[in-house]
Amino acid sequence: MARHTIYLDNAEFRGDELVISGDEARHAVRVKRVRSGDKVRLVDGCGTVMTTEVLDAGRDLVLKLLETRRVPRPTPRLEVWGATPKGARLDRMVDGLCQVGAASWIPTTFGRSVVDPRSTKLDRLERIVTEAVKQCGRPWLMEIGGRSTFADAIDAPSEVAVVVADASGDAPIPQACTEIRLLIGPEGGLTDQELSHARDAGAQICRFGSHTMRTEVAAMVAAAILLAHQSHPTENGS
């Protein structure tokens, strides 16, 4: 397995060789201890993955291309429509959702939301995603969606399974599906009216643990459980 992942943007093609220089090369050699003969993976965040072997690990990292392949988007596609936690908790949530394998995070305003992410903050999230993708070796970037509302969130196409995380729900039942939209409310949870609207719109209300979880932990954990269910789904949901 490759011991390090680098973005294709940072590679310069010289014939059959790829050269990584500057900070990326220094990080690979000094921090990640990449050495000649090691495998390094290159990704573009859009499904192209190159496997290379290190020819030289000095000031520059010189790589030999061994294989290029396309990795399809993972299924199910899991969108997380979530309230925005404050400050560093938002960064950690986005980082965690990348590692867990969410396809996208959409900052969503709920009745009890107190944080409205400004566009500068959302710009910062793109950088967090870029770093997380490299760290966890994802072939596909996690998308950061535009600001949305609870009403947008429950207005999903019929093929999308909408799941609302709430302590009032039942344990989620493993079900095979190709698109899941997970709603994670703010501290204090969804209002009774929102829960009622969600039920009317056909959403499942599910609890993902025995205790109250902070928004960022709930988001990671619920996303991970829903994706894990797809490994052993019960076709008929029973």
Next chain:
Amino acid sequence: MARHTIYLDNAEFRGDELVISGDEARHAVRVKRVRSGDKVRLVDGCGTVMTTEVLDAGRDLVLKLLETRRVPRPTPRLEVWGATPKGARLDRMVDGLCQVGAASWIPTTFGRSVVDPRSTKLDRLERIVTEAVKQCGRPWLMEIGGRSTFADAIDAPSEVAVVVADASGDAPIPQACTEIRLLIGPEGGLTDQELSHARDAGAQICRFGSHTMRTEVAAMVAAAILLAHQSHPTENGS
């Protein structure tokens, strides 16, 4: 549902009333906006839970005891034997494991471990657990175990299902069990020798996601998935 949880240690009994004063009272009234007529939960971290109603929310919080009950230890009992991430990542992991519902965290040294928690650090973790328990309303504290080694971790009693989180494993299969020991290795994972020892000792090697996860995210997510499996276990593991 109670909107706030306080430790029994902070309550003074005056006949049928309980009085909370000082910082705890200020936090409840100013930050958590507890008001007369609200329900407040009191826990001792060892299974005793009292439900109270707020009689007065001023400088002191005066509570009327409505009900005392004992909550059994949750099953399955999930122990997390994990590598110690650095600095704030350790704090977040312990906080997250509390929210997810782990019974204990045991700092474990693996072949590739780089952090050896000093006893001062472990003391700090007890405080993090105390805060997390209050925040998430757990009736039982999460225990912080003594420093252990990988050899201790795989030497489990026969009734304990040992699960090692590793990218080389298969997706975990829902199985009914009462005690689970989850091993989470350091950055860089377990060595081949450790994986081989674990298999020989009867452990299951399981992967909990498609991507490489940081230790603290892997610990939370794997614990949550194993506990969620117990909601819909497959008795025969098929």
